[in-house]
Amino acid sequence: MTQSTSSSLSAVAIQPTNRVKTGKHMEMTQQEQEALWLQQAMKGDRDAFGRLIEAYQGPVYNLAYRMLSNVGEAEEAAQEAFIRAFTRLDSYDPAHKFSTWMLSITSNYCIDIIRKRRAILLSIDEPLPPHPALMSEREKGPEGQALHHEQEVLVQRLLQTLPEEYRQAVVLRYWYDLSYEEIAEMMDTSVSAIKSRLFRARRDLAEAGLAMGLS
Amino acid sequence: MTNNNLTYNEEEIYTLMMEALDGELSPAGWQQLQQSLELHPQLAREWSAMQAVDQLFNQAQLITPASHFAPATIAKLPDLKYRRSLLATVYTAVLMAGFAPLIALLWFITPWLLQAGVPTVVSETGQFLSVFLNALFLILLNFGELLRHNPAILGLFMVMFGSISLWSGVYRHLVNQPQLA
Numbered sequence: 001m002t003q004s005t006s007s008s009l010s011a012v013a014i015q016p017t018n019r020v021k022t023g024k025h026m027e028m029t030q031q032e033q034e035a036l037w038l039q040q041a042m043k044g045d046r047d048a049f050g051r052l053i054e055a056y057q058g059p060v061y062n063l064a065y066r067m068l069s070n071v072g073e074a075e076e077a078a079q080e081a082f083i084r085a086f087t088r089l090d091s092y093d094p095a096h097k098f099s100t101w102m103l104s105i106t107s108n109y110c111i112d113i114i115r116k117r118r119a120i121l122l123s124i125d126e127p128l129p130p131h132p133a134l135m136s137e138r139e140k141g142p143e144g145q146a147l148h149h150e151q152e153v154l155v156q157r158l159l160q161t162l163p164e165e166y167r168q169a170v171v172l173r174y175w176y177d178l179s180y181e182e183i184a185e186m187m188d189t190s191v192s193a194i195k196s197r198l199f200r201a202r203r204d205l206a207e208a209g210l211a212m213g214l215s
Numbered sequence: 216m217t218n219n220n221l222t223y224n225e226e227e228i229y230t231l232m233m234e235a236l237d238g239e240l241s242p243a244g245w246q247q248l249q250q251s252l253e254l255h256p257q258l259a260r261e262w263s264a265m266q267a268v269d270q271l272f273n274q275a276q277l278i279t280p281a282s283h284f285a286p287a288t289i290a291k292l293p294d295l296k297y298r299r300s301l302l303a304t305v306y307t308a309v310l311m312a313g314f315a316p317l318i319a320l321l322w323f324i325t326p327w328l329l330q331a332g333v334p335t336v337v338s339e340t341g342q343f344l345s346v347f348l349n350a351l352f353l354i355l356l357n358f359g360e361l362l363r364h365n366p367a368i369l370g371l372f373m374v375m376f377g378s379i380s381l382w383s384g385v386y387r388h389l390v391n392q393p394q395l396a
Contacts, residue, residue: 044295054285061280075280079288086292148276155275158268174272199233206264214267 034098042089049086056099059176060106066171067110067164069156077113081106096185103176104186107168114164154212161208166201169194224251228258236269 034055040048060081065074085092085105092101159167168187172178180198184191231248234240240248252259328336362369 044299046289046292046294049292050285050289053288057285057288058277058279061284062278065278075284078280078284079291082288083291083293087295087298151271152275155271158271170272175275175277195233199229202233202236202265202268203229203261205268206261209264209268210260214264214271 035094038089038092038094038098041086042092046086049082049089052098053082056102059099060102062175063103063106063171064110066156066159066175067107067167068113069160073113077110078106081109084109100178100182100186103172107172107186111164111168154214157212158205158208162201162204166197166204169197170201170205173198225255225258228252228255232262232265236265 034052037048037051041052057078061074061078064077064081065071068074068077081102085102088105092098159170162170165187169183172183172186178186180191180194184194187194228248228251231240231244231251234244235248248262252262
């Protein structure tokens with residue numbers, strides 16, 4: 001079954017899903033553990049990379065879903081991103097965070113998919129299929145579920161109005177709380193270009209939001 | 216799409232809005248933004264929508280994959296050791312394919328070299344190189360003469376090079392432009 005967390009994910013989503021911050025020592029141990037898994041994975045150890053998949057599946061899948069708005073495509077894209085990362089581990093620079101590198105591969109792959117499917121992209125006026133996780137929240141009452149579902153559909157409809165580069169910048173900014181510098185590095189562009197994209201994206205989103213009755 | 220022709224004042228207000236959404240606006244900046252928005256009702260409406268979208272996105276939940284995702288992905292990971300061995304084999308084969316004609320050539324000319332004698336072969340090779348270099352020299356000399364009498368040719372080459380550089384730059388710029396979904 002798919003799941004969704006109940007808390008806001010800003011600033012925490014980029015952390016591995018099984019990472020628990022219990023103090024400085026624990027955090028260091030986690031980093032060392034991750035470095036060890038990476039070293040083993042670089043030697044071809046699939047189990048070690050499997051631990052990294054388990055740790056980062058949440059952030060990677062969420063990014064793919066926010067970019068693609070389709071459960072099946074998001075799952076395939078997230079899987080492909082992990083496979084690409086595994087086969088390209090030789091090019092990974094340990095000076096950078098693994099999470100940033102992983103998200104960069106995922107978002108670039110999602111952009112490729114969006115470009116390929118542009119010709120058959122659904123009209124933004126058509127309702128998008130909701131994520132199954134939104135249907136399975138039993139802790140919420142029917143009204144809460146309906147409201148949450150409505151908000152989630154609105155989020156995806158708004159994201160779908162943006163060109164892919166703007167969408168990428170918005171998702172990385174809002175869902176992963178990355179700085180402009182980090183986003184620029186991931187998207188291989190300048191900080192001023194990212195600021196410009198986010199500025200235009202926010203204006204476009206506001207315009208689309210007004211058209212959808214959001215204010 | 217939004218109108219991007221902003222006046223200086225509007226640009227200043229938008230800058231304040233962006234700083235506010237990023238949580239970087241000072242109290243004085245907030246005051247300035249509020250005062251500016253009172254004078255621009257249209258921008259105030261847009262600002263309200265921006266805040267609503269910002270709030271909506273900040274409240275959006277983390278979507279996690281199905282429980283079978285990780286095991287399924289691990290099962291799909293390629294065997295890197297096998298892959299590297301395969302690649303090494305392919306590269307070796309390609310490299311050997313490049314060497315093969317050279318080895319074959321040596322195989323066939325060695326008896327001829329031994330039969331003809333080394334001094335004869337060196338002399339014939341020297342004659343061939345001499346003819347080749349003379350021909351190359353004459354071609355370059357005549358081309359130089361042509362350029363001296365018709366310097367416009369040089370200009371034509373420069374224009375052609377400039378045009379190719381310009382249009383390849385334009386093409387790269389167009390290809391890298393963000394495209395609408």
